[in-house]
Amino acid sequence: DAKTTQPTSMDCAEGRAANLPCNHSTISGNEYVYWYRQIHSQGPQYIIHGLKNNETNEMASLIITEDRKSSTLILPHATLRDTAVYYCIVTLTDKLIFGTGTRLQVFP
Amino acid sequence: GAVVSQHPSWVICKSGTSVKIECRSLDFQATTMFWYRQFPKQSLMLMATSNEGSKATYEQGVEKDKFLINHASLTLSTLTVTSAHPEDSSFYICSARDRFDLADSYNEQFFGPGTRLTVL
Numbered sequence: 001d002a003k004t005t006q007p008t009s010m011d012c013a014e015g016r017a018a019n020l021p022c023n024h025s026t027i028s029g030n031e032y033v034y035w036y037r038q039i040h041s042q043g044p045q046y047i048i049h050g051l052k053n054n055e056t057n058e059m060a061s062l063i064i065t066e067d068r069k070s071s072t073l074i075l076p077h078a079t080l081r082d083t084a085v086y087y088c089i090v091t092l093t094d095k096l097i098f099g100t101g102t103r104l105q106v107f108p
Numbered sequence: 109g110a111v112v113s114q115h116p117s118w119v120i121c122k123s124g125t126s127v128k129i130e131c132r133s134l135d136f137q138a139t140t141m142f143w144y145r146q147f148p149k150q151s152l153m154l155m156a157t158s159n160e161g162s163k164a165t166y167e168q169g170v171e172k173d174k175f176l177i178n179h180a181s182l183t184l185s186t187l188t189v190t191s192a193h194p195e196d197s198s199f200y201i202c203s204a205r206d207r208f209d210l211a212d213s214y215n216e217q218f219f220g221p222g223t224r225l226t227v228l
Contacts, residue, residue, distance in 0.1 A: 043112070043201050043219030044152065087151070094140060094205060096217060098152040 004088045009103040012082075018075040020102050022088030025069040031092045033064060035073045037084040038101075044087065047073065078106045110136045112204050114220035121192055122228055129187045129223045131202030137182035138204035142217065143175075146199040158185040182207065192227045199224050 005023040012018040024033065035047040048055055048062045050071070055062045061074040075082055087101040111134040121127050131141055139160045144152040156177055157165045164177035176188040185204075189196055203217040 038152075041199075041222070041224075043203070043221050045219065046216045049216070094217075095154060095157065096142070096203075097154060098144075100151050 004090055004099050006086070006088055006099065006102045008100065009105065011105050011107060012075075012078045014080060014106055014108050015077055018078040018082065018104055018106070020073040020075075020086050020088075020104065021070065022073070023070045024088070024090045027068050027090050028092065031090045033062065033068075033071050034089045034091065034096065035060070035062065035086065036089065036096070036098075037082075037086045039081075039084045044098075047086075078104075080106050080108065082106050110134075110204075110206060110218040112202065112218045112220040114200075114202060114223050116223060117221065118224040118226075120226045120228065123193050124191055126188055126190045127192055127225060129189070129200055129202075129225075131185045131187070131204070131220055133183045133204045133206075133218070136204075136206045136208075136218075138185075139182060139207040141179060141185040141202055141204045143177060143185075143187050144201045144203070146201060146222075152201060155187075189225065192225070194227045197225055197227045 032049050032051050034049040036044040038044040048060050050062045050064050064071045083106045085101040085103050087098050089096050113132045115130045141158040143155045145155050146152045154167050155170045158177045158179040160179045160182055166172045174190055179185040199222050201222040203219045
């Protein structure tokens, strides 16, 4: 599975868009990009996934660069409840290997 | 949405005892479940893949005789920590895939709320 690199932490003002980057320069052609998040002391929660095209659902948008070497998760209007650790995972199989993730702190 | 439960949510035990943790998919069937361990301020570490009706597949470095996994039905997997010691104290989390998510590309896993194990 391709290795991912994410910033350790980020801050975002409530109501603003949170843009979380992920670098996966060694991604292979068939590997998908998944985003999960973990709120403190809870199990992770699926957010979104994509292969090549940009994706959007009720929670977030996923922007994947044309060369697929990086992606950005966008939370369009962050709320205090979005404070969590966000994990970007690239995998071909059904195994999810979690990296260190980005700790997003949304402040009032 | 799909719900995964874990029982117990927390447990405290004495060193040398065995502890069983249950992971249940409440509204879907799961042929595959996964077990993770998470130490404080660290990321989740995949321990093993549990397959219904067959032996679990353990990740490198995980002792299969210490962490016994049983996946006897499509809705239940159990993790037994045998002869637990203080270093086994951790947050144990399971996840499950819906058996009807047959597309290889779709890997949404549903996670349980976790079980906090403290070994004295």
